[in-house]
Amino acid sequence: MDWPRWERELDRLALHGVNLPFVLTGHEAVIQRAFRGLDPGLDDAGVRAFLGGPAYLPFVTMGCLAGWDGPATQGWVDRRAELGARVIGRARELGMRPVLPGFAGHVPQQLAGRASTQVVDWTGFTTHALDPTDPLFADLGERYVAAQRELFGGTDHLYLADPFIESVPPAQTLDEVAATAAAVYEGMRRGDPDATWVFQSWPFTYQEDYWSADRIRAFLGAVPDDRTIILDLWSEHRPVTAALGSGKPWLWCMLHNFGGRPGMYGKLGTVATAPAASGAVGLGATMEDDRGDPVLYELLADVAWSGAVDLDSWLPGWVDARYGRVDAETGDALRRAWGLLRDTVYAADAPGPPGAVLLRRPVADGDLVPAPFLLSEAPRWRQVPDELWTAWELLAGAATAIASTGPDAARTAIGRDLADVAYLVVGTLGDHAQAEAASAYLAGDEAAFAAAARRFLTGIEDLERLLATRPEYLLGRWLADAASWGETGDERHAYEADARRILTLWGPPDGALVDYARRGWSGLLGTYYLPRWRRWVDALGSALRAGRPVDPVAFDADLRTFDAAWVEDGPAAGTLPTEPSGDTAAVACDLYARWHSRPT
Structure with a gap:
């Protein structure tokens, strides 16, 4: 998105009560600065090759892949950094605290020779994961924060990082599992003593054969409770965090769609009532495209403001607000149509x-x-x-x-x-x-x-x-x-x-x-x-x-x-x-x- 679209998007988020937006825009420049000067064989062009094509930055950030469909150009990196600074600045003006990406342990191949790394696979793509005991791990975490301060005028002490979002971690022992979590947090803390690590519980269910109860406890136990926020990624369909009993604060999140696929769909009844009874400290929207179904996102925002919602009264009110002043017969037809949709596609x-x-x-x-x-x-x-x-x-x-x-x-x-x-x-x-x-x-x-x-x-x-x-x-x-x-x-x-x-x-x-x-x-x-x-x-x-x-x-x-x-x-x-x-x-x-x- 360019600035006019971002400006409108930030207004929309603010009007809906969003206070912790995740901002990835401009992160290419953060990565480039963080790796700059670490190895003679890794110059700015090498980092741009590591970044790959513009559409794949989220997957580079999560350690899913590297260097795919690229390289990025320096012009792209610079322009995105300028836009990111503008987006983050406006979000702060609107009272939001932007969440920025943290270092999760994934490095360009050029560093594999000078650091201890292991190859990690994700659906056929491979990346290099840094050994959490390598001093470079925490150093890079600190470098990420320093680069964000320089580029974006500081941070808001919230950093999102998922070391193994859908990959099987190379760690085998409980100590190795704990070391990964500790290293991610330590890098953030060195750069920002007030850092809070935000991460997803998605891996615990996506790779459930690996993530035994002992491994989950070792991972979560390596970081202070008051310095973490867990995102329960797919709460409306496959909730996981509440059952962990970790004592850490977490957000009830609606994933809703994969890939931005079309089709009216959603669990209106679940979204209307489940968050209020979940024990979560807040709500999140973790969709892969947020333009898929307006009714779901309006409902989620109202639940964030009001707690549990009575759909029998909420849905007719939303229909009236969506279409504005129409004649009585048309209004009745619209409310009836949405009642039918509620009982079919939004109840499956x-x-x-x-x-x-x-x-x-x-x-x-x-x-x-x-x-x-x-x-x-x-x-x-x-x-x-x-x-x-x-x-x-x-x-x-x-x-x-x-x-x-x-x-x-x-x-x-x-x-x-x-x-x-x-x-x-x-x-x-x-x-x-x-x-x-x-x-x-x-x-x-x-x-x-x-x-x-x-x-x-x-x-x-x-x-x-x-x-x-x-x-x-x-x-x-x-x-x-x-x-x-x-x-x-x-x-x-x-x-x-x-x-x-x-x-x-x-x-x-x-x-x-x-x-x-x-x-x-x-x-x-x-x-x-x-x-x-x-x-x-x-x-x-x-x-x-x-x-x-x-x-x-x-x-x-x-x-x-x-x-x-x-x-x-x-x-x-x-x-x-x-x-x-x-x-x-x-x-x-x-x-x-x-x-x-x-x-x-």
């Missing part, structure tokens, strides 16, 4: 929304239906719930009324909500169509395959058209923002490729995180997901006509070639719209009329 006991098959990587073997990603998606609905059809109809009617008489804010809100419901329904029907096409292929029924495949592809085309009407869902904006940071043609191309990669391949073409983000955006559907599924339809259709099975190895190779080419030389900034086109209500009504009569 699942780790995420139903993940649309159209956003998964096509496969040409097995049952031909791509598997959900990890454990972060709900199972596919056997049929679209009647409540969703009714909610869609009610929202469409309300949108038509608001278009002629409603305030601007209401038109913006109803368009977003209508698009989200339509996306969920058409995506679900697309799941069914793809499964029918797969079954028809396996049965050798060419006509049935063609009909189901055509219905599936039509759904993707329809969603591309629908989402093009929404400013929130434009790939063109994402690419234009990335390119705006480049000072040369080569930089702009690199930043665009970086922005395309993290949305799609994420890592290498054969990596474990392919299609991790899976964002249903206009431009991304039309230029990436739809061409991939057309390849699938063409490959299977050709195999049926030829009377031979499709070659899954050849198909996968062709798909990987397409994926890589799209990332490196796909749509560039300026080639896709940055402003919405078309009327959301009109498109949604057209889709309702056509899809409601189809099999569900």
Whole structure:
């Protein structure tokens, strides 16, 4: 984000009562200064290579990877440092205490020769973890704080550091586990005697086979209780911290989404009441994208202010506030629609929304239906719930009324909500169509395959058209923002490729995180997901006509070639719209009329 967007974002955070924002912007310069002069073989260019591409800084900070999709340019490092100083300064003006990254023990490969390090793996990426008994560990922690003081006019004594967020730690004995925690804190304390270490309890459940009760106690016991704050990352679905009984202060955090994936989803009932009864000292939002579902984040903010919330009264009030002054009939329809959504998509006991098959990587073997990603998606609905059809109809009617008489804010809100419901329904029907096409292929029924495949592809085309009407869902904006940071043609191309990669391949073409983000955006559907599924339809259709099975190895190779080419030389900034086109209500009504009569 540039400064105008950051300025608006900080105002939004302040208005919602956020007082401890984590600020990563500008951290590249902190890392560069901290490592400067440590080794003749590690100059500023070497640190920029360690940082990798701009989109991956959070994962470098957590020790997940290093040097991926880079290197960063010095211009990028300098401009981000200037922006970070401005962001941190404004946050302080608004009464916030910014949380800054601390040193968690991960170093460039060039230091592996002069320091004691061990290689740590994360989903196929490797990094070098410094031995906590090496004097350089605490020294680097102190250097981080010193650099933050120089760049950002001091610190606010809060430092976030996760030495092994999702990796298996190289420490084996309890003493080694404790030494890691002690070294992280000691580096912070040397730089700032008033330091408080903020860290996540996520590793304790993500790598639960490693993190035995004894190891958790050794880790937590190595740091004073009054100098730590634990973030219980996924409290609404998989709470862990309260059960530890550590005596350390902790925050009840709502994770809500992985990768910014689309789909109306959330546990309204849990968020409304669980934090107040949890024993946490505060609340946090730890989402991977905070624009996914406005109702969840507004509720969380109100719970932070008010404690437990009665949804029966809160939700109608939120609906009235969201749409503003509308006529009585429209207001009733909106409240009814949201009541139906509350009882369906916002009451599901699942780790995420139903993940649309159209956003998964096509496969040409097995049952031909791509598997959900990890454990972060709900199972596919056997049929679209009647409540969703009714909610869609009610929202469409309300949108038509608001278009002629409603305030601007209401038109913006109803368009977003209508698009989200339509996306969920058409995506679900697309799941069914793809499964029918797969079954028809396996049965050798060419006509049935063609009909189901055509219905599936039509759904993707329809969603591309629908989402093009929404400013929130434009790939063109994402690419234009990335390119705006480049000072040369080569930089702009690199930043665009970086922005395309993290949305799609994420890592290498054969990596474990392919299609991790899976964002249903206009431009991304039309230029990436739809061409991939057309390849699938063409490959299977050709195999049926030829009377031979499709070659899954050849198909996968062709798909990987397409994926890589799209990332490196796909749509560039300026080639896709940055402003919405078309009327959301009109498109949604057209889709309702056509899809409601189809099999569900």
